[in-house]
Amino acid sequence: MGKAKTARKAGSAASSPYDRPSKSASAQKNNIFKFNTNVGQHILKNPGVADAIVQKADLKPTDVVLEVGPGSGNITVRILQQARKVIACELDPRMAAEVTKRVQGTPMQKKLEVLLGDAIKTEFPPFDVCISNTPYQISSPLVFKLLSMPNPPRTSILMFQREFALRLTARPGDALYCRLSVNVQFYATVSHVMKVGRSNFKPPPQVESSVVRICPKTGADKPKVSFDEFDGMLRICFNRKNKIMRAAWLGSKEVLSMIERNYRVYCAMNNIPIDDSVVDDENGVDEDEDMEVDGQDAKGNGDEWGGFDMDVEEGDDDTPAFFKELKAANESMPKTPSKRKKTRLAQLIRSKIEKVLEETELVDKRARQCDENDFLRLLFALNSEGIHFG
Known part of the structure; x- marks a missing residue:
């Protein structure tokens, strides 16, 4: 006596190699990470923008670069191709493992050092340039930490929320001119580099972004004021x-x-x-x-x-x-x-x-x-x- 045919449940595994996989299985395959937007995990996915950010840093082959929030390493691998060493400071252990795995088994593996922890609380080793797709929550503390270092970086290429970037570059009389504007411009030269739309990130943030260049004043230009x-x-x-x-x-x-x-x-x-x-x-x-x-x-x-x-x-x-x-x-x-x-x-x-x-x-x-x-x-x-x- 033959077996009675039973209806297959929706979403169950395919009974034949010729059957198409279910939609949920495909979605699970592509969902590698669940990004935590509460700590600013918006990964830059546009390779053109990543190339432009690294190019604006004017890196030298002898430079040691600090990257805050490397994420999955889209900017990191481009820096490693031009710099002597990259120090990547990452809060999420999953992202730290991902960026490490990305260069594993390549010549760039020896050039990457990963610091696991909060960038504001972590003591940075000496470095020459800072590049960061900065989590919006630490924008202001990161800027002041970089400027207050005994030997600040030669230049910093940082991506911020558009309004925060405009505050950094605001001049007297502007609507966004504030204490942040005076402090940063007093100790450094700040310039706007480019705008970055929200569609260039995954997942897309709710605000637009901008990239700024911050070059601390040195020598005779450095103010001797506490x-x-x-x-x-x-x-x-x-x-x-x-x-x-x-x-x-x-x-x-x-x-x-x-x-x-x-x-x-x-x-x-x-x-x-x-x-x-x-x-x-x-x-x-x-x-x-x-x-x-x-x-x-x-x-x-x-x-x-x-x-x-x-x-x-x-x-x-x-x-x-x-x-x-x-x-x-x-x-x-x-x-x-x-x-x-x-x-x-x-x-x-x-x-x-x-x-x-x-x-x-x-x-x-x-x-x-x-x-x-x-x-x-x-x-x-x-x-x-x-x-x-x-």
Whole structure:
């Protein structure tokens, strides 16, 4: 008696060599990796873009190249063909194994060194050039780590999110000009190399990308300024980049308290006496305290009403009537007195800052309009008054 015929389940293995394989089996065959986009795994698949990135680095046969995030090695193999050695720093062990396997059994195997770990926490050995399809999450830390090295790389060719790249290259007055722009351009020369569309990656990211070249300043061009000092001052200036300098420096309790603490340390290190006595006023409190009322400082300065950055230039008459009424109402509101006693030291700090802003002619200027020379003059004047940062 013959066997009864049973229906074959969908997706089961083919019973004959002439049967076509199922679609799911084909999909499983092509799905080698499940990319983790949470750590920026977007593999560059366009060979033309990879060739252009390596070409823009102007590699020498004696160069040691650091590559951050090599992925599957599409850029790595091109670097190995032109450089003496490649140090690949990879977070994902699967990708580290893939790039190692890609050059295994070839002459390039001896030229590749793989560092497994977080690029920001890993101590890099000496290298000459950095090339990276940078994970977007570590863009800013990686840039500052490269610039703060005792011997920074000769050049860095880095791919970033388009907006981040535009911030790096922004100039005073641009909408994207910020603390990052000033810091990077102060210590390095930054230029935009090319745009890279999202279709050049697998899986494609949600944003466009750009490649930039960063060349640290060396020799006489290298600034002899402490990064902690310079960046500490910029943090205050760009806390609200559309505020005038007076509102940024004197319109916040936190800023004045921080400066006072730093000044105490400076006086202690230089044996300078401090007068902590309380000023005898009518109310016994600081009548000109740095209270902010709906985004304005105590004297009504500033350009932010109700928490909104109005960013209105002088002479503009197209301000909505609602904001004009809100500003008039804020100016007529009585100031809330502070409960903190006004000491002579706090009074001295305010007078020092006002003096510096007047002398540098930056009192009514906005941070987004200042260039690095303005910030250098401001830092020198503050240091001369014993006000330090970092």
